[in-house]
Structure formats: C-alpha cells, structure tokens
Amino acid sequence: MLDHVGFQCGDLAASAAFYDAVLAPLGVSRQMDFQVAIGYGSGDHADFWIGGLSEGDGFRESHIAFAAADRAAVDAFFGAAVAAGAEVLHEPKLHPEYHEHYYGAFVRDPDGNNVEAVCHRPE
Numbered sequence: 001m002l003d004h005v006g007f008q009c010g011d012l013a014a015s016a017a018f019y020d021a022v023l024a025p026l027g028v029s030r031q032m033d034f035q036v037a038i039g040y041g042s043g044d045h046a047d048f049w050i051g052g053l054s055e056g057d058g059f060r061e062s063h064i065a066f067a068a069a070d071r072a073a074v075d076a077f078f079g080a081a082v083a084a085g086a087e088v089l090h091e092p093k094l095h096p097e098y099h100e101h102y103y104g105a106f107v108r109d110p111d112g113n114n115v116e117a118v119c120h121r122p123e
Contacts, residue, residue: 004039004046004047004048004049005047005048005049005064006037006048006049006050006051007049007050007051007062007064007109007111007113008050008051008052008053008054008055008056008111009050009051009052009053009110009111010053010110010111011110011111012036012038012050012051012052014110015050015109015110015111016030016038016050017084018081018084018085018086018109018110019038019040019048019050019109021080021081021083021084022077022080022081022084022086022107022115022117023040023048023066023077024080025068025073025076025077025079025080025117026042026066026067026068026069026073026076026077026117027042027069027073028040028041028042028048028066029041029042031044031045031046032046036051036052037049037050037051037052038050038051048064048066059111059112061112061113061114062113062114063113063114063115063116064113064114064115064116065104065116065117065118066115066116066117066118067117067118067119068117068118068119069119070119070121071092071103071119071121071123073117073119074092074103074104074105074117074118074119075092075105077105077117078091078092078105078107078117081105081107081115082107085110086107086108086109086115087107087108088106088107089106089107089108089114090104090105090106091105092104092105093105099120100122101119101120101121101122102118102120103118103119103120104116104117104118104119105117
C-alpha cells in the first residue's frame with residue numbers, strides 16, 4: 001500500500017548500521033545510497049529511506065512495521081536489533097490484542113523510533 005517511508009536521523013551512520021543489521025534477517029538490504037539518504041528494499045525498489053536530520057524542531061517518535069516471512073525472521077530481527085544495541089520495547093511474542101496470529105517484536109532505533117518486525121501467519 002505504501003510506496004515508501006522515510007525518517008530523518010540524528011546520526012545517519014549509526015542508523016544505517018542499525019538498519020543494515022536488523023533488516024537483513026527480513027530479506028531487506030540497501031538498494032541506494034546517496035550519502036545524505038539511504039534507501040532499503042527487498043527487490044529492485046527502495047521503499048524505506050533514512051536521511052540526515054535536516055529540518056524540524058524536537059523529536060517526534062515514528063513507528064514502522066516491517067513484514068517478516070515467518071516467526072523465525074521476527075526472532076532474527078530481534079536478535080540483530082539487540083546485538084546492534086537497540087532498546088527493547090517488546091520481545092518477540094504473540095499479540096492477540098491485534099489478532100490471533102500477530103507475532104511481533106518492537107525495538108527503538110538509534111533515533112528513538114519504534115521499529116517492529118511482524119508476521120501475520122500462524123506457525
């Protein structure tokens with residue numbers, strides 16, 4: 001449904017290292033790198049972008065949920081995020097308050113955004 005999503009990052013290098021690590025288990029990699037903006041995707045299209053902080057005052061938390069093919073990919077995302085130093089918001093688990101098969105893990109990226117990997121399939 002979305003064409004692309006972008007975040008401004010206070011430390012682009014730290015954020016790029018974080019997303020390189022946590023998106024790899026989900027089959028997502030860098031597709032484009034313009035030094036001031038980096039695009040990630042799982043095919044030939046970058047639909048998630050990070051860029052240097054260039055406008056706006058203060059901090060407004062953003063949330064992004066990345067689709068995972070299965071629960072093992074959610075677990076791998078979580079492991080990579082913790083290894084990259086992410087603050088844990090919610091360890092991988094079922095969230096029946098969303099729906100019966102919603103399996104997700106939530107962490108904070110280096111800029112404090114809420115980043116999730118989610119699988120909607122049953123085991």
